[in-house]
Amino acid sequence: MTQTHATGPKLANPLTPFTLYFSLNNGLSDAAPSLQRQLSKMKGMYADDEAYRSLLADGADPLVYEFHELGIPESDGNLAFGTSIVYPGKVGDEYYMTKGHFHTVLDTAEVYYCIGGKGMMLMENPEGDWNVQEFAPGKAVYVPGRYAHRSINTGHEPLITFYVFRADAGHDYGTIETKGYRKVVVERDGQPAVLDNPKWK
Amino acid sequence: MTQTHATGPKLANPLTPFTLYFSLNNGLSDAAPSLQRQLSKMKGMYADDEAYRSLLADGADPLVYEFHELGIPESDGNLAFGTSIVYPGKVGDEYYMTKGHFHTVLDTAEVYYCIGGKGMMLMENPEGDWNVQEFAPGKAVYVPGRYAHRSINTGHEPLITFYVFRADAGHDYGTIETKGYRKVVVERDGQPAVLDNPKWK
Ligand SMILES: [Mn+2]
Ligand SMILES: [Mn+2]
Numbered sequence: 001m002t003q004t005h006a007t008g009p010k011l012a013n014p015l016t017p018f019t020l021y022f023s024l025n026n027g028l029s030d031a032a033p034s035l036q037r038q039l040s041k042m043k044g045m046y047a048d049d050e051a052y053r054s055l056l057a058d059g060a061d062p063l064v065y066e067f068h069e070l071g072i073p074e075s076d077g078n079l080a081f082g083t084s085i086v087y088p089g090k091v092g093d094e095y096y097m098t099k100g101h102f103h104t105v106l107d108t109a110e111v112y113y114c115i116g117g118k119g120m121m122l123m124e125n126p127e128g129d130w131n132v133q134e135f136a137p138g139k140a141v142y143v144p145g146r147y148a149h150r151s152i153n154t155g156h157e158p159l160i161t162f163y164v165f166r167a168d169a170g171h172d173y174g175t176i177e178t179k180g181y182r183k184v185v186v187e188r189d190g191q192p193a194v195l196d197n198p199k200w201k
Numbered sequence: 202m203t204q205t206h207a208t209g210p211k212l213a214n215p216l217t218p219f220t221l222y223f224s225l226n227n228g229l230s231d232a233a234p235s236l237q238r239q240l241s242k243m244k245g246m247y248a249d250d251e252a253y254r255s256l257l258a259d260g261a262d263p264l265v266y267e268f269h270e271l272g273i274p275e276s277d278g279n280l281a282f283g284t285s286i287v288y289p290g291k292v293g294d295e296y297y298m299t300k301g302h303f304h305t306v307l308d309t310a311e312v313y314y315c316i317g318g319k320g321m322m323l324m325e326n327p328e329g330d331w332n333v334q335e336f337a338p339g340k341a342v343y344v345p346g347r348y349a350h351r352s353i354n355t356g357h358e359p360l361i362t363f364y365v366f367r368a369d370a371g372h373d374y375g376t377i378e379t380k381g382y383r384k385v386v387v388e389r390d391g392q393p394a395v396l397d398n399p400k401w402k
Contacts, residue, residue: 015310015345017324017332024225024316024339076277077308077346079365107278109216111365113314115225123218131218138225140363144216145278162341164280164312164365 008032008070015073022068024115027083027160034066037099039091045099045177047184047199048092055091063087064096065151078167084112085160086119086153093186097122100150100181104170107145113162114139118155120185120192123147130182132194135159148176152185154192209233209271216274223269225316228284228361235267240292243300246378248385248400249293256292264288265297266352279368285313286361287320287354294387298323301351301382305371308346314363315340319356321386321393324348331383333395336360349377353386355393 009020009031022029038061039052046052055062068082089096100122103110112121114135124130125146133141135151141161143149153159184197210221210232223230239262240253247253256263269283290297301323304311313322315336325331326347334342336352342362344350354360385398 015343016330017322017334017345017348018343019334020341020343021339022314022341072343077306077310077367079310079312079343079367081312081314081341081343081365105278109278109280109368111280111282113223113282113363115316121218129217133218133220138222140221140223140282142216142219142221142273142280142282144218147218162314162363164282166278166280166367167310 011071013073015078020070022083022162026158027085027116029068029083032068032070032082035069036066037064038062039064042099045180046091046094047197048094051092062089064089065098072167074168074170076166076168079164080167081162081164083160083162084151085158086151087158088153088156090187095152095154095185095187095192097152097185098150099173100148100176102148102172102175103145103165104172105166105168108166108169109145110143110149110163110165112141112143112151114141115160115162117153117157117159119151119153119159122150122152122181122183122185124182135161148181150181154185212272214274216279221271223284223363227359228286228317230269230284233269233271233283235269237267238265238300239263240265246300246381247292247295248398249295252293263290265290266299273368275369275371277367277369280365281368281370282363282365284361284363285352286359287352288359289354289357291388294389296353296355296386296388296393298353298386299351300374301349301377303349303373303376304366305373306367306369309367309370310346311344311350311364311366313342313344313352315342316361316363318354318358318360320352320354320360323351323353323382323384323386325383336362349382351382355386
């Protein structure tokens with residue numbers, strides 16, 4: 001899948017110093033429109049297809065998450081950054097989450113600093129290792145190179161993170177869309193639990 | 202000047218996913234000790250030597266700023282990150298600031314996300330361009346490659362920023378220590394003003 005670009009701030013070419021505001025309360029920016037991912041854009045990604053379909057009945061299409069893509073030129077000396085906001089909700093007993101992706105330049109890391117909400121970063125690499133880290137305000141999660149990463153909201157308010165990665169890292173969404181993740185994060189007795197993904201190929 | 206390493210968190214080698222907490226209130230971490238820069242470590246860097254000496258009289262040595270150096274392995278796919286906390290204060294009429302540095306790999310950027318306080322990022326490149334951006338909570342400042350960068354607290358509470366840069370960028374403090382910055386940020390009629398640095402070589 002190709003990454004669509006929102007109309008971002010006007011950047012000088014070559015880049016000169018600039019400032020962008022992202023609210024510490026809700027993650028949104030007055031100058032950088034977000035890319036929005038409604039539930040209809042995540043067909044097949046949740047384990048419970050029946051619950052997925054029923055949430056989209058009667059034309060409903062809830063906003064699952066939004067994030068920023070600023071159009072920073074893709075050189076290895078530049079950094080891309082922005083906020084990600086995953087809203088609270090579930091599809092069946094599986095928490096709202098981002099699609100998740102690998103970086104095309106596989107061995108490039110990403111840092112996520114949580115400024116609001118509660119959740120998890122679910123990660124896995126091509127070698128078959130998987131890992132989960134918890135998000136809470138003030139927690140910085142380090143995603144090393146090679147790890148696909150998906151943010152999951154396990155709480156009752158928006159999960160807001162500020163992220164930075166190398167601007168030339170690129171995004172590979174296709175692998176996850178085709179194979180899925182090894183694990184799912186679902187609610188069990190009111191608590192998040194990490195279980196095997198029945199759909200994983 | 203060589204960068205000293207504080208005793209940071211134990212990191213796996215090769216890196217695996219991990220989490221570090223940095224308080225959104227004060228920038229400090231329970232798991233990562235900070236590197237502290239007292240005023241005595243900034244000899245000659247402020248314009249007013251007389252005011253500098255008098256602040257150090259009778260054995261006083263105020264803490265000007267602190268920051269984190271986590272010991273992330275210096276590869277071009279890794280990212281270094283942490284918080285910087287510049288305390289409020291002045292040397293004469295010049296606001297408390299960090300030493301400032303170039304990156305050794307000159308063409309590597311850095312992103313600073315302000316989570317508290319008020320101030321400026323003062324930047325200049327070897328070509329002679331200089332630039333100032335304002336910090337306030339929620340403002341992300343982009344420092345492009347080639348620009349030396351110095352954080353300055355122009356307010357009355359700690360200036361707290363969360364920063365991310367390529368782990369192999371390296372630090373060149375020596376150029377600034379020898380030549381100084383082209384500009385200084387001083388208080389004039391109760392407001393910050395950017396003036397030529399009388400000491401600049
Ligand atoms: Mn990423
Ligand atoms: Mn730097």
